[in-house]
Amino acid sequence: MAENPKNLRYTKDHEWARRDGGGVVVGVTAHAQEALGDVVYVELPKVGDAVTAGSPFGVVESTKAVSELFAPISGKVTKVNTALADEPSTINTDPYGAGWIIELAPSDPSQLDGLMDADGYNELLAKTAT
Amino acid sequence: MARQTPLNRVHRALGARMVDFAGWDMPVQYAGVVAEHEAVRTAGGLFDVSHMGEIEFRGDGALESANALITNDLGRAADGQAVYAGLLNHQGGFVDDVVAYRFSPEHILFCVNASNREKDFAWMSENTPRVKPVNRSDDFAQLAIQGPKAASILQTLTDLPLERIGTYRFREGTVAGVPCIVSRTGYTGEDGFELYCPPERAEHLWNALLEAGRPVGLVPAGLGARDTLRTEMKYALYGNDIDDAHTPLEAGLGWIVKWDKGEFVGRPALAAQKSAGVQRKLVGFEMREPGIPRHGYAIGKPGQPVGEVTSGTQGPTVKKAIGIGYVPAALAAEGTPLEIDIRGRAVRAEVVKTPFKR
Structure with missing residues (x-):
């Protein structure tokens, strides 16, 4: 499995968040895409929508299952990765790069500090591995 | 604890993701659902479907007893032919959808859904007029090799003349030295075979098929691909598309109801539904x-x-x-x-x- 980048923050719901200038880019982790299987559909918010930390902001679907996406932090959606509509499998092939999902203007940037770093997330994965 | 097929260890060694399906620990995918689906459509896929059940009618009157339970007509089938049929309750709803194999008028074998093994056996036992069924589910493993290359792969491992086994026909023979019922049936919409063999030989058969087929694109395939493949064909899945409360007429399966065969369980209710309108x-x-x-x-x-x-x-x-x-x-x-x-x-x-x- 791909290594979880050191420069990202992670949630227990297997999303990642990356500071990018004043914004925060959000996606799902390599572990999440692996667990989902082939992603065949994404349902995303619109630019301007408000999202709340810990609440669903969208949906990813594999051939078999529907899974909600949870916002790592609160804020307003400033960008949506519209390329995923045509190529949702990018989430599988490049979860930390071209498979990014949304960008947020954080309402409180310090919320990022409350998320796990890569070491913490790796520990979580190790604990939940069967 | 979920039940395991004889191939459980093999799936895990292949890196399968396992899920509980109808109380069975089954592989949902190996490399990925879409890749496995595409392999079946273009080359071949190998499925473990050993969770399916087998119920046997043997002896004088076996055909009549089995035929009185199902909507399709084993009387019109030849020896060596299988029929897809509804096993109905008295309201005309599906107890199960089954494949019935006619070896001879004295020997009929049903393949039934994993989730319905015990229910079907009890229902058949209660409603059969003469010959009592035997639940032989634990005596068979079942592998399905499906896809345009299935026949040519299988032919390298058997002396059976596969070109002479038509769709929904079967023969007994050996494959890779393993005694099998070789049936030209499946659940994918592709050409292919389902092989019933002794459970203790399933691993040898699986490995032989995979080894013979790998060079031409055969891959192990899980329940995930099985589901997308059958959905593209609109093949019914028991528990999803059909169940105790839905009849073959409602399910668009009127073709498996043979009205001219005589009585069968559920027929009066079905006839009433037909005349009243679906x-x-x-x-x-x-x-x-x-x-x-x-x-x-x-x-x-x-x-x-x-x-x-x-x-x-x-x-x-x-x-x-x-x-x-x-x-x-x-x-x-x-x-x-x-x-x-x-x-x-x-x-x-x-x-x-x-x-x-x-």
Whole structure:
């Protein structure tokens, strides 16, 4: 499995968040895409929508299952990765790069500090591995 | 603890992701659902379906006893022929959908769904007029090799003349030295075979097939691909598309009901439904807006359901979001616009001709 980048923050719901200038880019982790299987559909918010930390902001679907996406932090959606509509499998092939999902203007940037770093997330994965 | 097929260890060694299916610990995928689906459509896939059950009728009157339980007609089949049939309750609903193998008038073998093994056996035992069935589910493992290259791969391992085994025909023989029932049947919409063998030989058979087929693209395939493949064909899945409360006439399976065969369990209820008119029908539909229909979603505007989605997925071959569901008969014609309630949103769909995959 791909290594979880050191420069990202992670949630227990297997999303990642990356500071990018004043914004925060959000996606799902390599572990999440692996667990989902082939992603065949994404349902995303619109630019301007408000999202709340810990609440669903969208949906990813594999051939078999529907899974909600949870916002790592609160804020307003400033960008949506519209390329995923045509190529949702990018989430599988490049979860930390071209498979990014949304960008947020954080309402409180310090919320990022409350998320796990890569070491913490790796520990979580190790604990939940069967 | 979920039950295991004789191939459990093999699946784990192949890196399969395992899930509980009808109380069985089964591989849902190995490399990935879409890759496995495409391999079956273009080359071949090897499935472990040992969780399926087998129920046998043997002796004088076996055919009559078995035939009195099902909608299709074993009397019209030849020895060495299999028929797809409904096993119905007295209301005309499906106890199960089954494949019945006619070895001879004195020997009939049913292949039944994993989830229904015990229920079917009890129902058959109660309702058979003469010959009592034997539950032989633990005596067989079952492998399915499916895809355009299935026959040529299988032929390298058997002396049986496969070109002389037609669709829904079967023979007994050896494959890779393993005694098998070799049946030209499947659940994918591709040519292929289902092999019934002794459980203790299943691993040898699996490995031999995979080794023979790998160079031409055969891959192990899981329940995930099995589901997308059968959905593209609108093949019914028991528990999703058909169940105790739905009849073959409602499910679009009128062709498995042979009215001229005489009495069978459920016939009076079915005949009454036929003369009164079928009120709801199982249709296939394609989404006309983004969204994927799923089992259990309502058909109709949110809050005003007119029907229910029974199966749905993104079809890897048809490359569309497709669904199967019950709608009132008035909405069952091809071209009828539908709305699917996807998480509270009315998403447009349209009834289409099936199978989805042509």
